[in-house]
Amino acid sequence: xxxxxxxxxxxxxLQLPTYAQQPAEITHIVAAIEKDxxxxxxxxxxxxxxxxxxxxxxxxxxxxxxxxxxIQGIQQSMFTRSTDGxxxxxxFDPDNFLDDDNIKWLPNGKKKLTKSIDFTHSGFAMxxxxxxYHGNDDPAGGxxxxxxRGKAWNGPYFLGDINNHEKLKGKILSPRxxxxxxxxxxxxxxxxxxDENETRRLACIKTANGGLSFDFVAWVNPQTDxxxxxxxxxxxxxxxxxxxxxxxxxxxxxxLESSIDVYLSTDRCQSWQYLSTVKEIKHNSNPPAxxxxxxxxxxxxxxxxxxxKLCGKYSSDSGKTWGSEFTLRDNYEKxxxxxxxxxxxxxxxxxxxxxxxVAVYYWASQKxxxxxxxxxxxxx
Numbered sequence: 001x002x003x004x005x006x007x008x009x010x011x012x013x014l015q016l017p018t019y020a021q022q023p024a025e026i027t028h029i030v031a032a033i034e035k036d037x038x039x040x041x042x043x044x045x046x047x048x049x050x051x052x053x054x055x056x057x058x059x060x061x062x063x064x065x066x067x068x069x070x071i072q073g074i075q076q077s078m079f080t081r082s083t084d085g086x087x088x089x090x091x092f093d094p095d096n097f098l099d100d101d102n103i104k105w106l107p108n109g110k111k112k113l114t115k116s117i118d119f120t121h122s123g124f125a126m127x128x129x130x131x132x133y134h135g136n137d138d139p140a141g142g143x144x145x146x147x148x149r150g151k152a153w154n155g156p157y158f159l160g161d162i163n164n165h166e167k168l169k170g171k172i173l174s175p176r177x178x179x180x181x182x183x184x185x186x187x188x189x190x191x192x193x194x195d196e197n198e199t200r201r202l203a204c205i206k207t208a209n210g211g212l213s214f215d216f217v218a219w220v221n222p223q224t225d226x227x228x229x230x231x232x233x234x235x236x237x238x239x240x241x242x243x244x245x246x247x248x249x250x251x252x253x254x255x256l257e258s259s260i261d262v263y264l265s266t267d268r269c270q271s272w273q274y275l276s277t278v279k280e281i282k283h284n285s286n287p288p289a290x291x292x293x294x295x296x297x298x299x300x301x302x303x304x305x306x307x308x309k310l311c312g313k314y315s316s317d318s319g320k321t322w323g324s325e326f327t328l329r330d331n332y333e334k335x336x337x338x339x340x341x342x343x344x345x346x347x348x349x350x351x352x353x354x355x356x357x358v359a360v361y362y363w364a365s366q367k368x369x370x371x372x373x374x375x376x377x378x379x380x
Contacts, residue, residue, distance in 0.1 A: 026328060125146045217269050221261075259279060
């Protein structure tokens with residue numbers, strides 16, 4: 001074979017990953033919708049999986065066109081479930097969960113956990129809550145847990161005595177649901193925290209006794225007055241390392257871009273190092289969702305509110321670098337012509353037993369202009 005032909009073939013092979021990024025077949029399915037209601041922000045609420053049974057949380061309120069989010073009234077934390085890998089869904093609102101009567105139990109209704117949780121229980125799910133996002137208002141944070149795959153929830157419980165730890169004392173907690181189970185009694189939880197005069201910073205806390213107490217493990221990113229770090233999505237890679245992607249919002253967006261950044265821990269969350277930036281977003285940022293595929297690649301998806309698209313990228317080197325961007329959803333329907341941003345995204349990402357990926361996020365389309373929850377399925 002000639003040297004020229006070898007060089008040509010090598011160049012073509014180098015281009016294949018770029019052309020192979022865009023999924024060939026994409027299926028969109030309505031996961032939760034109700035007339036005259038606004039549905040949003042799965043990333044704020046959580047997603048859980050038991051084989052091909054999928055459970056996704058979201059926020060629901062009365063639909064009303066406004067300058068910001070088209071939602072008013074009580075904002076309820078609800079769920080939608082699929083038992084067939086995302087092909088069909090059923091939405092529901094369990095009793096005694098989080099925001100009955102708009103969180104009437106706060107701040108004195110939380111209990112101290114007295115019996116250890118079994119994090120490896122076949123029906124286990126945990127929902128972390130705190131303040132600073134839709135339908136939640138508790139600066140100290142807390143959690144619920146379920147043993148029946150989210151049908152019924154126990155709680156609310158304190159996050160142990162974590163608020164009195166020297167690293168977090170006096171800080172306002174604003175975590176979403178992001179945790180990794182290590183054993184029947186050990187679990188890492190990833191949170192954001194700030195003083196009133198600080199920007200938000202990411203931290204890892206953990207329990208080693210089934211939730212009876214929690215301890216501070218490490219800060220993830222350095223403290224800076226230039227940007228907020230919030231809404232992490234953390235996965236444990238096949239080699240045991242921890243990969244965390246998060247939403248970075250610059251305080252002054254006229255000077256600096258916001259982004260989705262990735263940090264890595266090689267020592268069980270004891271220390272973290274900046275690894276890469278998945279996406280720089282000029283104005284309206286969006287949180288990431290991330291999974292590792294069976295072939296070792298990492299997939300990260302996010303909403304781009306500037307272009308009104310749900311997009312993603314793959315990494316073939318455990319998050320060090322990222323390939324070309326692909327589009328999962330476009331043709332977003334804005335509420336009115338004056339909107340300069342798209343109120344959409346906040347995805348969660350799940351991997352089915354057959355290798356297909358299921359992204360769940362909120363959206364508005366020409367057919368369904370009032371915001372609803374959408375599931376998009378594709379083969380990576």
